[in-house]
Amino acid sequence: MKTMRFSALTATTALAAALAAPAxxxxxxxxxxxxxxxxxxxxxxxxxxxxxxxxxxxxxxxETVVLDAGGDVARQIAQMxxxxxxxxxxxxxxxxxxxxxxxxxxxxxxxxxxxxVTNSNIAEAGFDFVNSFSGPDNITQGSRAAxxxxxxxxxxxxxxxAQIVEITGQPGYTTAIERSDGFQDRLPEVCPNVTLxxxxxxxxxxxxxxxxxxxxxxxxxxxxGVYSGDDNMGVGALNAAIDxxxxxxxxxxxxxxxxxxxxxxxxxxxxxxxxxxxxxxxxAALQTALDVLAGEDVPFFNYFDTPKITQENMDEFDxxxx
Amino acid sequence: xRRQGLARYFRSGAIWGFIVLELIxxxxxxxxxxxxxxxxxxxxxxxxLLKQSAPLGIIALGMTVVMINGNIDLSxxxxxxxxxxxxxxxxxxxxxxxxxxxxxxFAWGLALLTGMGxxxxxxxxxxxxxxxxxxxxxxxxxxxxxxxxxYNGEQPTYHLNWTMVDIAEAGIFGLQTPVLVFAACILGxxxxxxxxxxxxxxxxxxxxxxxxxxxxxxxxxxxxWNYVLIGFLTALSSITFYSASGSVxxxxxxxxxxxxxxxxxxxxxxLSGGRGSVxxxxxxxxAIQLMRKGLGxxxxxxxxxxxxxxxxxxxxxxxxxxxxxKSKQDLRI
Numbered sequence: 001m002k003t004m005r006f007s008a009l010t011a012t013t014a015l016a017a018a019l020a021a022p023a024x025x026x027x028x029x030x031x032x033x034x035x036x037x038x039x040x041x042x043x044x045x046x047x048x049x050x051x052x053x054x055x056x057x058x059x060x061x062x063e064t065v066v067l068d069a070g071g072d073v074a075r076q077i078a079q080m081x082x083x084x085x086x087x088x089x090x091x092x093x094x095x096x097x098x099x100x101x102x103x104x105x106x107x108x109x110x111x112x113x114x115x116x117v118t119n120s121n122i123a124e125a126g127f128d129f130v131n132s133f134s135g136p137d138n139i140t141q142g143s144r145a146a147x148x149x150x151x152x153x154x155x156x157x158x159x160x161x162a163q164i165v166e167i168t169g170q171p172g173y174t175t176a177i178e179r180s181d182g183f184q185d186r187l188p189e190v191c192p193n194v195t196l197x198x199x200x201x202x203x204x205x206x207x208x209x210x211x212x213x214x215x216x217x218x219x220x221x222x223x224x225g226v227y228s229g230d231d232n233m234g235v236g237a238l239n240a241a242i243d244x245x246x247x248x249x250x251x252x253x254x255x256x257x258x259x260x261x262x263x264x265x266x267x268x269x270x271x272x273x274x275x276x277x278x279x280x281x282x283x284a285a286l287q288t289a290l291d292v293l294a295g296e297d298v299p300f301f302n303y304f305d306t307p308k309i310t311q312e313n314m315d316e317f318d319x320x321x322x
Numbered sequence: 323x324r325r326q327g328l329a330r331y332f333r334s335g336a337i338w339g340f341i342v343l344e345l346i347x348x349x350x351x352x353x354x355x356x357x358x359x360x361x362x363x364x365x366x367x368x369x370x371l372l373k374q375s376a377p378l379g380i381i382a383l384g385m386t387v388v389m390i391n392g393n394i395d396l397s398x399x400x401x402x403x404x405x406x407x408x409x410x411x412x413x414x415x416x417x418x419x420x421x422x423x424x425x426x427x428f429a430w431g432l433a434l435l436t437g438m439g440x441x442x443x444x445x446x447x448x449x450x451x452x453x454x455x456x457x458x459x460x461x462x463x464x465x466x467x468x469x470x471x472x473y474n475g476e477q478p479t480y481h482l483n484w485t486m487v488d489i490a491e492a493g494i495f496g497l498q499t500p501v502l503v504f505a506a507c508i509l510g511x512x513x514x515x516x517x518x519x520x521x522x523x524x525x526x527x528x529x530x531x532x533x534x535x536x537x538x539x540x541x542x543x544x545x546x547w548n549y550v551l552i553g554f555l556t557a558l559s560s561i562t563f564y565s566a567s568g569s570v571x572x573x574x575x576x577x578x579x580x581x582x583x584x585x586x587x588x589x590x591x592x593l594s595g596g597r598g599s600v601x602x603x604x605x606x607x608x609a610i611q612l613m614r615k616g617l618g619x620x621x622x623x624x625x626x627x628x629x630x631x632x633x634x635x636x637x638x639x640x641x642x643x644x645x646x647x648k649s650k651q652d653l654r655i
Binding site for chain 2: 039040065066067068071072073074077078079081082085086087096097098099100101102103104106107123125
């Protein structure tokens with residue numbers, strides 16, 4: 001893959017390649033550049049990169065330029081400029097900063113190179129210069145979490161009296177807001193008699209979530225369910241409930257499954273979550289880029305599927321890598 | 323004597339020879355390893371190289387002056403981020419937001435004042451306390467970074483103004499604004515170091531501080547001015563870069579000080595002071611940027627880039643030491 005430079009999409013680039021080197025130009029082959037956020041920082045991103053490379057290698061018509069910004073905005077902007085300069089056919093970007101990359105994305109757009117944003121979106125001011133966003137749908141993750149919670153209450157026969165609390169992500173983050181909105185909109189539709197007692201931010205932080213839950217446990221004598229923006233916070237809440245000796249009576253549901261949540265589910269302490277796979281994320285990004293290049297009608301928000309995972313079906317899923 | 327002259331000539335030219343080697347290597351390797359349809363030596367790519375060198379390069383000019391003084395400034399990365407925070411945040415202030423696009427020069431001015439002010443703080447502490455510059459600016463690096471985080475927490479600070487982006491991306495003859503600013507700074511600092519008394523005094527201050535004092539140079543204020551200069555250049559670099567991107571993360575600029583010092587040392591400036599060249603520093607910056615760009619071009623990952631540059635730095639310092647020793651032996655004979 002990376003060891004070959006013989007690519008050409010159009011007659012002009014084929015000509016340029018032929019002049020530059022003894023290229024054996026293959027028709028229909030495309031070069032896709034990707035600049036990632038920070039590959040080494042967590043195993044989600046590491047797995048993502050490997051999955052992306054594997055998916056590209058499996059496709060004989062795709063060549064890739066795989067770059068990593070190492071979390072450095074300046075480096076990512078430089079990589080965008082490099083990819084534009086190298087005249088790749090499409091650019092996939094995992095933004096280090098949803099605002100700062102907008103001018104660089106505009107530059108690619110002006111150079112006629114389609115841009116696909118992956119995993120987390122850029123700010124709305126940049127939407128005009130982007131062809132598609134490929135990533136998880138946080139609204140759906142929230143509403144599916146509501147369904148998991150409701151189904152469990154029905155199994156337990158308490159769907160008409162259950163009282164729950166919510167621990168959200170960092171205030172102001174789109175992901176946090178969407179996961180909360182999705183949950184709060186869907187819950188009354190499936191379980192109209194469940195009461196949401198309180199909602200407080202846990203800032204994506206396990207310790208913070210534990211403190212929030214400790215306060216909830218003091219404040220409310222009857223809590224039947226806890227919904228948290230991700231499993232990291234959910235496990236924090238679980239720990240608080242275990243310390244208070246009330247974990248047995250509470251259904252814990254998260255909106256993104258982490259390894260800690262998966263393990264807690266295996267122990268039977270945590271009920272369910274939403275499974276978001278970095279492999280699906282990477283493959284969806286590549287496919288979105290290919291669809292855009294093929295001229296297909298790709299929706300602007302091109303979400304990949306994030307299925308429900310509970311104690312009942314967890315053996316269908318691998319333990320999350322993050 | 324003649325051979326010493328030769329060695330010296332070799333030293334000052336070495337960085338450019340190294341750049342030529344890099345260019346040849348990446349052109350040849352790129353032909354086999356790169357997926358790109360354009361060559362590495364493509365003029366567009368070379369112009370991009372200059373543009374991408376500008377943010378680090380502008381600061382490195384100031385670092386050269388400070389290091390010739392025998393000092394160092396580890397706080398440039400934090401100053402770089404703080405200036406950007408001030409610049410972008412000030413444009414959201416009601417008093418400036420009302421001015422429309424005329425807010426831009428005011429925001430730039432505020433950023434420059436911030437940079438010079440922080441440089442002044444560094445310089446005064448180094449002068450008045452006599453604490454080693456390494457320690458003072460190490461403290462400043464942490465302290466200024468703390469200010470960045472206090473300003474806006476973990477959140478990015480942003481203000482997207484397309485006029486400002488257009489100014490930052492404008493250009494004459496394909497030379498974009500950052501390249502022009504970089505060129506102007508090179509000329510300015512070169513003139514300062516070669517045509518003014520202040521600049522010529524920088525060498526004796528770094529070479530032998532006591533002798534410089536005895537010669538009547540006011541060493542303290544001299545060093546303070548150079549810290550203000552590096553603060554100014556850091557702010558200018560920050561303006562050039564963030565006018566184009568419009569958003570700053572609180573972590574931005576981390577490790578910049580190390581990249582910059584690496585480039586300055588590659589260019590032959592002595593860590594202990596007394597010797598150094600502005601033009602060779604430009605060579606050092608280009609060599610590093612070329613390495614980053616070239617290794618990306620042939621498909622190496624970021625970790626590999628860091629490993630290679632680190633190895634080359636040690637190798638260069640070793641060679642430099644060998645050359646120096648030889649020239650001294652020549653003198654003895």
